[in-house]
Amino acid sequence: MTPSSHGPAEDEACRQxxxxxxxxxxxxxxxxxxxxxxxxxxxRATARLHRQERPLIADYVLExxxxxxxxxxxxxxxxxxxxxxFEQVKRYAELLDAPFAYATNGQxxxxxxxRTGKARDVPGFPSPEALWARYLxxxxxxxxxxxxxxxxxxxxxxRNWDGTPMMPRYYQQVAINRTVQAIARGGRRLLLVLAAGTxxxxxxxxxxxxxxxxxxxxxxxxxxxxVADHNILLDQAIDGYFEPMFxxxxxxxxxxxxxxxxxxxFALCQPLAGGGDxxxxxxxxxxxxxxxxxxxxxxxxxxxxxxxxxxxxxxxxAVQIGLTATxxxxxxxxxxxxxxxxxxxxxxxxxIDDGFLAPYRVRRVRMNVDLTGRRPDPGQADHxxxxxxxxxxxxxxxxxxxxxxxxxxxxxxxxxxxxxxTNRLGKTIxxxxxxxxxxxxxxxxxxxxxxxxxxxxxxxxxxxxxxxxDAGQGWxxxxxxxxxxxxxxxxxxxxxxxxxxxPTLRNIVLFQVIRSMPEFKQITGLGTxxxxxxxxxxxxxxxxxEATRLFRDPAFDGSPMRLIRDETDRDGNxxxxxxxxxxxxxxxxxxxxxQYAEQEGGLLxxxxxxxxxxxxxxxxxxxxxxxxxPVIPWGLAFYVYDPADGGLKxxxxxxxxxxxxxxxxxxxxxxxxQWAQAIGRRALRDHLADSQITTEELAEWAGRxxxxxxxxxxxxxxxxxxxxxxxxxxxxxxxHQDFLLSFPPEPFEVLDKVLDQYxxxxxxxxxxxALRSESYAELGTVSEIERRFGGSTRLREAMDELSELVxxxx
Numbered sequence: 085m086t087p088s089s090h091g092p093a094e095d096e097a098c099r100q101x102x103x104x105x106x107x108x109x110x111x112x113x114x115x116x117x118x119x120x121x122x123x124x125x126x127x128r129a130t131a132r133l134h135r136q137e138r139p140l141i142a143d144y145v146l147e148x149x150x151x152x153x154x155x156x157x158x159x160x161x162x163x164x165x166x167x168x169x170f171e172q173v174k175r176y177a178e179l180l181d182a183p184f185a186y187a188t189n190g191q192x193x194x195x196x197x198x199r200t201g202k203a204r205d206v207p208g209f210p211s212p213e214a215l216w217a218r219y220l221x222x223x224x225x226x227x228x229x230x231x232x233x234x235x236x237x238x239x240x241x242x243r244n245w246d247g248t249p250m251m252p253r254y255y256q257q258v259a260i261n262r263t264v265q266a267i268a269r270g271g272r273r274l275l276l277v278l279a280a281g282t283x284x285x286x287x288x289x290x291x292x293x294x295x296x297x298x299x300x301x302x303x304x305x306x307x308x309x310x311v312a313d314h315n316i317l318l319d320q321a322i323d324g325y326f327e328p329m330f331x332x333x334x335x336x337x338x339x340x341x342x343x344x345x346x347x348x349x350f351a352l353c354q355p356l357a358g359g360g361d362x363x364x365x366x367x368x369x370x371x372x373x374x375x376x377x378x379x380x381x382x383x384x385x386x387x388x389x390x391x392x393x394x395x396x397x398x399x400x401x402a403v404q405i406g407l408t409a410t411x412x413x414x415x416x417x418x419x420x421x422x423x424x425x426x427x428x429x430x431x432x433x434x435x436i437d438d439g440f441l442a443p444y445r446v447r448r449v450r451m452n453v454d455l456t457g458r459r460p461d462p463g464q465a466d467h468x469x470x471x472x473x474x475x476x477x478x479x480x481x482x483x484x485x486x487x488x489x490x491x492x493x494x495x496x497x498x499x500x501x502x503x504x505x506t507n508r509l510g511k512t513i514x515x516x517x518x519x520x521x522x523x524x525x526x527x528x529x530x531x532x533x534x535x536x537x538x539x540x541x542x543x544x545x546x547x548x549x550x551x552x553x554d555a556g557q558g559w560x561x562x563x564x565x566x567x568x569x570x571x572x573x574x575x576x577x578x579x580x581x582x583x584x585x586x587p588t589l590r591n592i593v594l595f596q597v598i599r600s601m602p603e604f605k606q607i608t609g610l611g612t613x614x615x616x617x618x619x620x621x622x623x624x625x626x627x628x629x630e631a632t633r634l635f636r637d638p639a640f641d642g643s644p645m646r647l648i649r650d651e652t653d654r655d656g657n658x659x660x661x662x663x664x665x666x667x668x669x670x671x672x673x674x675x676x677x678x679q680y681a682e683q684e685g686g687l688l689x690x691x692x693x694x695x696x697x698x699x700x701x702x703x704x705x706x707x708x709x710x711x712x713x714p715v716i717p718w719g720l721a722f723y724v725y726d727p728a729d730g731g732l733k734x735x736x737x738x739x740x741x742x743x744x745x746x747x748x749x750x751x752x753x754x755x756x757x758q759w760a761q762a763i764g765r766r767a768l769r770d771h772l773a774d775s776q777i778t779t780e781e782l783a784e785w786a787g788r789x790x791x792x793x794x795x796x797x798x799x800x801x802x803x804x805x806x807x808x809x810x811x812x813x814x815x816x817x818x819x820h821q822d823f824l825l826s827f828p829p830e831p832f833e834v835l836d837k838v839l840d841q842y843x844x845x846x847x848x849x850x851x852x853x854a855l856r857s858e859s860y861a862e863l864g865t866v867s868e869i870e871r872r873f874g875g876s877t878r879l880r881e882a883m884d885e886l887s888e889l890v891x892x893x894x
Contacts, residue, residue, distance in 0.1 A: 092113065101190030102144065109209040117153075120145040122179055122254050124439030127614075127621050128773065134621040135773065136439060142176045151238045151257050154219045155184040157209075161222065170196060170203065181258040185221045188472035223265055230268035232298050233397055234261070239293035241329045242286075252290060253440060256283055259428045260290045263405065266427055267295070267544020273404055275381070275423035276336065280409045281430040281441050288377050288407060289325040292348065295375065296330075306374035308348040309337075309402070311356065311395065316560065317379050318350050326350075349373075357395055371401040381406030382419050382602055396422065409609055410602035432605070432612065441612040446625045446632050449498060492521070495595055495628055496528035502626065503591075505784075508536055510590035511563065514575045515607060517596050519549040526575045559586070566615065587615040591624050598631040634856055683771065738800055741782065744775040745801040751800055753893060759794040760891040761884070763850050768794075779846075792847060794891065811892050813843040820889045827882070830872040834863055835886055842890065850887040852880055 106116055107761070127137040144157035157687045158173030170187050174196055177185035185196040186209065195206045199222055210218075220226075225234050238260070242250035252260060259276050266274055278284045292308055300306040310326075312318050318336070326334045330348055337351040376399050396404060404423070411419035411426070435441035498797050503510060514529075516522040529545040530537050537544045548563070563574045564586045577596065589611045598604050611623035625632060748771065750758065760766035772793075782796045783789040790808040791799075798804040816839060817824070824832060834855075841849040841859055848854055855866050863869055873879040 102157065102188060105188075105193075105209055106144075106146075110211045110213075112212075114150075115147050115212060117142075117145040117147060119143065122176060123437075126437050126439050127443055128776070132489070139439065140176065140179070142173070143308060145180065145182070145586070146212075146215070148216050148219065149235045149237065150250060152235060152261060153180045153182045153257070154215055155186060156180060156182050157186045157188065160187065160189045170194070174198075180254055183219060223266055225265060230265075233268040233294070234265050236264065236294040236297040238290055239329045239647055242289075242325065250286075252286070254292070255428075255430045255434070255440075256287050259287045259430070260294065262427045263278075263287075263291050263445060266293045267403055271403070271427075273406075273423045275406045275408075275419065275426045277408060277409065277411055279425045279435050279441065279610035279612070280606060282409075282430055282435050284407045284409070285321045285325050285379070288321070288379075288405070289329055291405070292326075292375070292377075293329060293421055300374055307372060308375045308377065309373045309399065310348065310350045310377045310379065311353045312350075312379035313353045314380075315352060315557070316584055318352060321379070322350055324585075353395065363394075364394050365398060368399075370398060373399050373402045376402045376404045378404065378406045380408055381423065382408040382410050382412045393422075410605045412602050414515055432609065435612065438746065440614070442614050442620065442622050443517040444608070444623050446627060447502075448494075448627045448630070448632065450628075450630075453860075475687075492524050492595075493528045493531075496532045498526060499593060499626065500529065500532040505592065506624075508533075509569045511571045511586065511588045512573045512591040512593060513589065513610065514573060514593040515585075515596040515598075516575060516577050518577050519547070520549045521595075521844070522547045522549050522575045522577050529573055529575070540570050540572075543570050545575060546571040548574050548576045550577075566618065584610065585613065586610055587613040588618055589613070589623060591626060594625065594627045594629055594631040596631070597629050604631065674779060738785065741777060741785075741800040744771070744777060745797050752802055752804060755797065755801075755889045756794060756893060759847070760888045763885070765851075794847070808843075809846065810843045813839045815888050816886070820892075823885065823889060827873075831879075831882065833883065834860075834869055834872060837863060837888065838883070839890075850883065850890065852883050 086604065103116075116496075119546055120142040122140040127134050127136055142156050143159045145153045146155040146157065148154050156173050156177040158170075158176070170185075173185045175197060177196070179583040183198045185198070186206075187194050187196070193206050193208060194203055196203045220231055220234070223234070225231055232649065236251065240249040240251075244250050249879065255278075258537050259278065261681065263274055265355075276284065279285065288310070292306075296305045310321060311316070312321070324335065326348060333348050335347045337347055337349045337356065367780070376396065378396070397545060406419065406423040409432075432441065436443050458692060499512075499514070503512065514525055516525050526545050526547045530542060533544055546559045546563075548559050550556070550668060552559070559571060559574070562568050563571050564584055566588050571804050592607060592611050594607070598607070608625070611625070616623060745755070748755070748768075753801060755768075779793050780795075782800075783791065786796050786799060788796065788806050788808070790810065791806050792809050792812065795804075795807050795812075799806050824835060827835065837860065838849055838854075841854070854860070857862075860869070864872075870876045870879050873882055
């Protein structure tokens with residue numbers, strides 16, 4: 085191939101220069117990862133479905149052993165300086181935690197050392213042995229034992245759906261290697277902070293695999309204890325990861341154990357900790373376990389003096405690894421105090437940016453009684469003829485002191501309407517204040533969905549709380565499995581704030597006041613799992629109680645794709661205003677106080693007895709039940725998240741759309757003319773997608789689903805009166821009969837059908853490609869339709885002219 089004026093292309097440089105140079109340096113083929121895909125590429129919403137941005141791909145990654153990258157290579161054209169690729173290759177090396185980066189154009193090579201930041205020209209690539217020795221020095225792995233442990237193999241036992249080995253993503257790889265190397269250096273208390281949905285359990289299993297691949301000091305495999313405070317966490321870990329990887333070595337600890345063999349024990353912390361004189365963990369010697377892994381370590385183990393913190397203190401000789409998405413640091417509970425600073429952190433924001441986590445939209449709905457409060461009439465009694473104390477009640481008291489039944493029913497109606505517009509069987513979790521509130525919400529949802537409940541039974545929506553015991557656990561198992569559709573809605577209070585894996589979850593509904601950042605992150609994280617097999621690439625948060633004000637907290641690290649606020653005036657009319665002084669409505673929410681103050685991390689009922697929630701209900705004051713209160717959602721005005729602002733700012737949706745249209749610097753006539761062309765429509769749709777504007781929300785905002793996208797844009801930008809698609813069709817028939825009647829009956833029939841389809845479905849029907857759909861089957865194949873017009877060229881010309889007439893200015 086002849087070199088261009090800029091020298092060989094980068095892929096040519098790789099083949100002609102880089103690979104031979106690596107071969108001369110002694111690198112084996114299995115140590116060289118070519119076109120190494122680091123990220124997946126962020127997912128963006130489009131007008132139709134979703135699109136994925138380009139992933140980050142390194143030209144070459146050099147590995148000492150499988151899953152242990154030590155250098156990254158970036159190749160440039162021959163006539164470009166190696167330094168031109170430094171920033172890119174440096175970024176890739178930082179992501180992969182590789183201490184060495186190389187930029188080369190095939191003749192000149194420069195090396196960058198991550199620790200020192202020094203860049204220098206080198207005569208060629210170092211040998212694997214030389215680079216590994218430098219790596220060990222960089223990571224302070226001084227002896228042969230540490231070296232062997234660091235280079236231990238990953239387990240290939242787990243398989244993807246296509247049968248290929250399930251290998252760690254780049255950040256999981258970093259977390260595994262850093263943890264194993266910290267152990268090799270003598271680390272005893274280690275913390276991994278990985279956002280919900282990023283595979284903490286998989287990371288833990290691979291850490292154990294690497295440790296078992298090398299004998300523990302003493303010539304045996306390490307003994308492991310894995311503890312968690314919910315059965316479902318243990319079940320997920322055992323069934324999904326550890327048993328497939330380690331087989332018979334895995335053992336669920338119940339009562340006394342024979343304590344033989346290199347076991348990996350799993351234990352629920354509550355029964356293991358025991359109570360009073362019964363402490364089952366005492367059956368083991370203090371130094372029996374070599375490694376203790378604590379799942380969701382921000383909870384019981386974080387609190388000083390907690391019952392099962394004693395387990396960790398008893399097994400102090402063991403290496404202890406804490407796993408969490410939400411470490412806490414409070415006066416009486418501090419994750420860092422026990423485990424130290426994180427060995428590695430991977431945030432929700434990074435997971436979304438990398439394309440490994442599903443982005444989310446936020447829809448805020450405010451009820452009138454939440455904003456104005458509710459004061460009973462003098463002497464008003466509740467359902468049980470008890471007089472309601474005279475005071476102004478607000479969101480803090482609703483469902484705890486004053487149960488406004490109409491508020492719950494209106495929220496259920498709103499959610500039902502939303503699901504009808506989106507997906508009636510989309511998995512949805514509704515968070516309520518307590519079990520009583522959850523029971524009333526479940527009933528309200530079944531009442532509002534009688535049509536679908538008739539075909540799917542009363543199982544369409546179910547309550548899953550600590551008070552539901554084994555039945556609730558059974559519902560949870562059905563709900564979280566990807567192959568089940570029913571139950572579609574799970575109504576809960578707090579038990580589902582654990583790290584339950586629900587890949588198909590599409591909606592999280594917040595009808596519970598939340599002031600705990602760890603709890604908020606746990607709830608948000610439930611929806612972040614991607615599930616491409618069911619086209620789940622994003623999820624929605626519907627917030628009735630301003631809980632999502634926590635997005636503004638610096639401790640939260642993931643911004644939404646889009647933020648929508650639904651508000652109306654007192655009469656239910658659409659309004660379009662925002663309070664600049666308090667755009668998030670934070671001032672309207674009182675701070676927690678007294679017996680309603682929640683502990684950091686939330687009220688988490690263990691699935692053994694549910695005693696925490698029982699105690700809460702018994703300790704609560706009398707709850708007054710009232711109905712007949714006029715409740716309406718102050719809804720349907722939209723606000724969006726603008727990434728350009730670098731934070732969560734609410735903007736008027738109409739103004740936002742107007743700004744995006746005016747950025748095109750086109751007048752209305754020019755915009756119409758561009759939309760009239762198929763190529764122009766594609767370009768404008770891409771612009772809308774990049775601006776995160778969907779046609780569905782645009783139509784919903786204007787209240788005109790029967791209007792063309794272009795008319796919605798003209799209305800938003802210049803307040804040009806809206807036309808329906810049917811009106812545009814009628815204008816063509818009335819004003820351009822000469823065009824239509826210029827065709828013989830057979831092609832005329834096609835154009836008439838196109839106009840009908842356009843009125844029903846939109847501008848896509850004006851593209852020749854639409855003729856391939858089933859809607860036109862009665863007219864024949866595309867080839868047969870072309871023959872009606874005398875060939876493909878004449879058909880395309882006719883379709884283009886029809887499109888221009890549809891959007892002609894009259």
